[in-house]
Amino acid sequence: MIAETGHYALILALGVAIVQMVLPILGTRLNDPRLAAVSIPAAQAQFLLICIAFGALTAAYVTSDFSVLNVWQNSHSAKPMLYKISGVWGNHEGSMVLWVLILALFGAAVATFGSNLPRQLQANVLAVQGSIAVAFLLFIVIASNPFLRVNPAPFDGQGLNPVLQDPALAFHPPFLYAGYVGFSMAFSFAVAALIDGRIDAAWARWVRPWTLAAWMCLTLGIAMGSWWAYYELGWGGFWFWDPVENASFMPWLAGTALLHSALVMEKRDALKVWTVLLAIITFSLSLMGTFLVRSGVLTSVHAFAVDPERGVFILGIMAVFIGGSFALFAWRAPLLSQGGLFAPISREGSLVLNNLLLTVACAAVFVGTLYPLALESITGEKISVGAPFFNMTFVPLVVPLLIAVPFGPLLAWKRGDLLAAAQRLTAAAVICLVTIIAVLAVNRSGPWLAPLGIGLGLWLICGAATELATRSKLFDVSWSETWRRLRNLPRASYGTALAHAGVGVMVIGLVSTTAWRIERIEALAPGGKVDIAGYELVFQGVEERQGPNYRELAGQFAVTRGGAPVTTLTPSKRAFAVEKSATTEAGIHNSWRGDLYVVLGDPLKDGAYSVRVYFNPMVRLIWIGALIMFFGGGVSLSDRRLRVGAPKRAKARRVAVAAVSK
Amino acid sequence: MLLWVILAALTAAVLSFLLYPLLGERGRADGRDAFNAAVYRDQLEEIEADRARGLIAEAEAEAARLEVARRLLAADHETDGAAKAHSRGALSRIAFTVVTLGLPLAALGLYLAYGSPNLPDQPLAARLTDPAKERDVGVLVARVEARLRAHPEEGQGWDAIAPIYLGGRRYADAAEAYRQAIRLLGPSAERLSGLGQALVLEQQGLVTEPARIALEQAVKEDGSLVEPRILLAVAKEQDGNFEAALEDWRGLLDSRKDDERWRAMVEARIASAEARLSGKPSTAQTPRAPMAGPNAADVAAAQNMTPGERQAMIDSMVKNLAARLEADGDDLPGWLRLVRAYTVLGRSGEAKAALARAKDQFAGNAQAIEQLDTLAAELGLKS
Numbered sequence A: 001m002i003a004e005t006g007h008y009a010l011i012l013a014l015g016v017a018i019v020q021m022v023l024p025i026l027g028t029r030l031n032d033p034r035l036a037a038v039s040i041p042a043a044q045a046q047f048l049l050i051c052i053a054f055g056a057l058t059a060a061y062v063t064s065d066f067s068v069l070n071v072w073q074n075s076h077s078a079k080p081m082l083y084k085i086s087g088v089w090g091n092h093e094g095s096m097v098l099w100v101l102i103l104a105l106f107g108a109a110v111a112t113f114g115s116n117l118p119r120q121l122q123a124n125v126l127a128v129q130g131s132i133a134v135a136f137l138l139f140i141v142i143a144s145n146p147f148l149r150v151n152p153a154p155f156d157g158q159g160l161n162p163v164l165q166d167p168a169l170a171f172h173p174p175f176l177y178a179g180y181v182g183f184s185m186a187f188s189f190a191v192a193a194l195i196d197g198r199i200d201a202a203w204a205r206w207v208r209p210w211t212l213a214a215w216m217c218l219t220l221g222i223a224m225g226s227w228w229a230y231y232e233l234g235w236g237g238f239w240f241w242d243p244v245e246n247a248s249f250m251p252w253l254a255g256t257a258l259l260h261s262a263l264v265m266e267k268r269d270a271l272k273v274w275t276v277l278l279a280i281i282t283f284s285l286s287l288m289g290t291f292l293v294r295s296g297v298l299t300s301v302h303a304f305a306v307d308p309e310r311g312v313f314i315l316g317i318m319a320v321f322i323g324g325s326f327a328l329f330a331w332r333a334p335l336l337s338q339g340g341l342f343a344p345i346s347r348e349g350s351l352v353l354n355n356l357l358l359t360v361a362c363a364a365v366f367v368g369t370l371y372p373l374a375l376e377s378i379t380g381e382k383i384s385v386g387a388p389f390f391n392m393t394f395v396p397l398v399v400p401l402l403i404a405v406p407f408g409p410l411l412a413w414k415r416g417d418l419l420a421a422a423q424r425l426t427a428a429a430v431i432c433l434v435t436i437i438a439v440l441a442v443n444r445s446g447p448w449l450a451p452l453g454i455g456l457g458l459w460l461i462c463g464a465a466t467e468l469a470t471r472s473k474l475f476d477v478s479w480s481e482t483w484r485r486l487r488n489l490p491r492a493s494y495g496t497a498l499a500h501a502g503v504g505v506m507v508i509g510l511v512s513t514t515a516w517r518i519e520r521i522e523a524l525a526p527g528g529k530v531d532i533a534g535y536e537l538v539f540q541g542v543e544e545r546q547g548p549n550y551r552e553l554a555g556q557f558a559v560t561r562g563g564a565p566v567t568t569l570t571p572s573k574r575a576f577a578v579e580k581s582a583t584t585e586a587g588i589h590n591s592w593r594g595d596l597y598v599v600l601g602d603p604l605k606d607g608a609y610s611v612r613v614y615f616n617p618m619v620r621l622i623w624i625g626a627l628i629m630f631f632g633g634g635v636s637l638s639d640r641r642l643r644v645g646a647p648k649r650a651k652a653r654r655v656a657v658a659a660v661s662k
Numbered sequence B: 001m002l003l004w005v006i007l008a009a010l011t012a013a014v015l016s017f018l019l020y021p022l023l024g025e026r027g028r029a030d031g032r033d034a035f036n037a038a039v040y041r042d043q044l045e046e047i048e049a050d051r052a053r054g055l056i057a058e059a060e061a062e063a064a065r066l067e068v069a070r071r072l073l074a075a076d077h078e079t080d081g082a083a084k085a086h087s088r089g090a091l092s093r094i095a096f097t098v099v100t101l102g103l104p105l106a107a108l109g110l111y112l113a114y115g116s117p118n119l120p121d122q123p124l125a126a127r128l129t130d131p132a133k134e135r136d137v138g139v140l141v142a143r144v145e146a147r148l149r150a151h152p153e154e155g156q157g158w159d160a161i162a163p164i165y166l167g168g169r170r171y172a173d174a175a176e177a178y179r180q181a182i183r184l185l186g187p188s189a190e191r192l193s194g195l196g197q198a199l200v201l202e203q204q205g206l207v208t209e210p211a212r213i214a215l216e217q218a219v220k221e222d223g224s225l226v227e228p229r230i231l232l233a234v235a236k237e238q239d240g241n242f243e244a245a246l247e248d249w250r251g252l253l254d255s256r257k258d259d260e261r262w263r264a265m266v267e268a269r270i271a272s273a274e275a276r277l278s279g280k281p282s283t284a285q286t287p288r289a290p291m292a293g294p295n296a297a298d299v300a301a302a303q304n305m306t307p308g309e310r311q312a313m314i315d316s317m318v319k320n321l322a323a324r325l326e327a328d329g330d331d332l333p334g335w336l337r338l339v340r341a342y343t344v345l346g347r348s349g350e351a352k353a354a355l356a357r358a359k360d361q362f363a364g365n366a367q368a369i370e371q372l373d374t375l376a377a378e379l380g381l382k383s
Helices: A002-029 A033-037 A039-062 A069-074 A081-086 A092-116 A119-143 A167-196 A202-232 A243-268 A272-294 A308-335 A347-379 A387-410 A418-424 A426-442 A450-471 A479-488 A491-516 A620-637 A651-661 B002-023 B032-052 B058-081 B089-114 B124-129 B137-150 B155-167 B171-185 B189-202 B209-221 B226-238 B242-255 B260-277 B296-303 B307-327 B332-344 B348-361 B366-379
Strands: A518-524 A529-532 A535-546 A551-561 A564-569 A572-576 A581-585 A587-590 A594-603 A609-617
Touching (some): A033 A039, A039 A092, A039 B002, A069 A092, A081 A167, A167 A308, A202 A243, A202 A272, A347 A387, A491 A609, A491 A620, A518 A529, A551 A594, A564 A587, B155 B366, B189 B226, B209 B226, B307 B332
Antiparallel strands (some): A518 A609, A551 A564, A594 A609
């Protein structure tokens, strides 16, 4: 009964979404406020109904109700409770329900907290959100229904892919989806503006924070996915330029650009049309990410659904929304009023540069991801585009962007002074140069570009610090005055500085891990030793252990450093009987210097095992950097003030204006 | 019935919530430029606050103020020309009627197409304690599994479930259960033989090294077991050692001369091995080693059956076994299997009767009696 109620609630939500799509648009077109007002309860009711459906599905998973086909296919009574719950979205159907749940949550937020929005804008936005919901709910009910039943019910389920039974991966999809779907908000606002042919002042006030929230979730989601890949896949790698990773990375790049252009729009009322276009592009890339992962176009762990019917359905959804919104843009964008003007060298100008580089970098990733697919579907030839392609295209675009980042916040709005900004950054540049030379001198090994990379990371961190120092007039005024100014600085400034510094931290982690990673592959019998990066590992043998739904073979490694015991690492291989597959659990010892990473390989003859040992210097900084970025976003989001960018006035005009205002 | 009440209530609640605005007062005109003007006024206040806190200089504040003021003026100007919106009663009424009728009908139609309103929830915990499911083999298995998860150190449980897994083609599970039983209760010929069979079947008939070791130990414990001896002979064939295999086959034929179940197969094996040894490639397909319990085709067929059919198949298999033992009682594993099968099916009276008959049959054989007693103890058949 719970399952059936959930099923009905899902279908009813589809009906409500259709109402939400049709009536508000009619209302705004025919100037009938009553019809338009239906959008608010519709969005709220839709959210509640999908909550019921999601709750019912979760209940079926928690109680192991194998009469629900989806539960039988993806769960097992022996699974730990956490993975019974995460199993809800660990499969295709359930993850689509999560998708619409988050979509409905955002819609309900616009309905509930949107009292400061013009009614017409709110109604149009909710109608667009409603149309997205209609498409995906229809897809769920017809092609991916999680509430289909089996009678008689089987006795036990088939289990969840063991690779996915992991805490980081349990929470990776919700964050990723919150990011993807969060961009639907910017999309709905953009399309609503195009339908109306005007952009209200409140537009950017809404779009920027919601984009920021979505961006934060996506950042965290991607970081979790990469962290998971690092410790679960047993390679010690953290990013593979896998199409599935790229599918989430492209919306992130476009979303980062959108975030910055929305900032310009909010503060300066400029870049309006571009922001609308970016909002459409970003959500289109999110849809494409969903398509790539959900349709089974890519055959990897992520492509659970190998069913062409679904692929074609999602392709149809994509065609309608992407094609429709671009057509609408081409038709209506000329109606939108252009915003304020600015000089090329200005804060706006630097953000345009940021946008250009980010979108071109995104295009590079796009080509590298889709070209092999297109080639395979046309000629049948299978090629793989890997790290070399992205290193040659993506990296050269991003490096100038990162070099430019510290300049942006130091330039004034409307017209800036590059020389003055450069002067302020002298201290940061000197610190970086000294570091580069020091790293070059200490580390003779490794690629010669690596010290420059470390310098780049440090440049970003020092640049962020310089921005705060400049704003608080450090060294120009007394300490107490600086302190007072620091306290008075808007939280958004701290957010910016933190996020930019986070990028720097991440760059340092990326560069040092890639350049100075040490790798050993040995055949070790019990008692065997490996020396790596100052550590000594002694293999003490293996033991069999029984987990809740797996058996594992765990190797014991005593780790010492300079004779002093450090830790014992127990990498293991887990065999899952129900799912008939195995996973590798790496043994990892963290320290600030880097991670010691041990993987137990296959048994060899005479009781030895092949053992892979890695030392990944400063690899933690990658995820710490992502966390700092997330945190910076949060700080900025908590700043509830309005944002107005004070322009720098031209000298000649200042006289004129002064004369007029007298 | 309750389900329909819930669904109707849900629909009614959603409809009344959804359509409430259509019944409300005549909508007010949308003063959207007033909203814009409000934003600009807020911005002006913000600039003033920033200036007061010393975050922006006087000149910058003045410039920003000027810009915002210009936008504010423009917005105020447009407000005057804004079109007056009005709600037409007719439109609302049409929308109200269409949604009130259309939404429940569409939802109901779609639900009837995809939903299963007659199917109750079946949470696992409730199913396991449901007395109506007492006779269900699957439920029994699930119950033993649940118990074993809670108490993985109970050897009897593993010992009881292992042959059921083996019969149900869950070879990996069977091998694991036999391993646990051997670890906890010590090796016995039955368990070692079962482990060997499970390992071989898991590898689609290939006798691997661990399987061979288990089978050899089983034969060492009890030389009268047929299955491990057959598989060991097969192993020798797989190694290409046809002479040794032939010897084994002949030995098997001698010791179980009157056992109809094996003879045809063993004779075919002997013929094929002899053909190999004499250099002639055997044209006949090497027959698969017959296994205890239902063969693969039976089990595969069972996968696609309704519960009733499955029950019928199990019943007929048990009946065949009973009839065969009635005709030829000198088959201890057969008796053990029959007793176990009756118990699993919940027919404990017949299980006890079969146990008694088997004891009569093997009256002089202490080892056989002991095995029967052990089984009886395991299954709780103490009379």
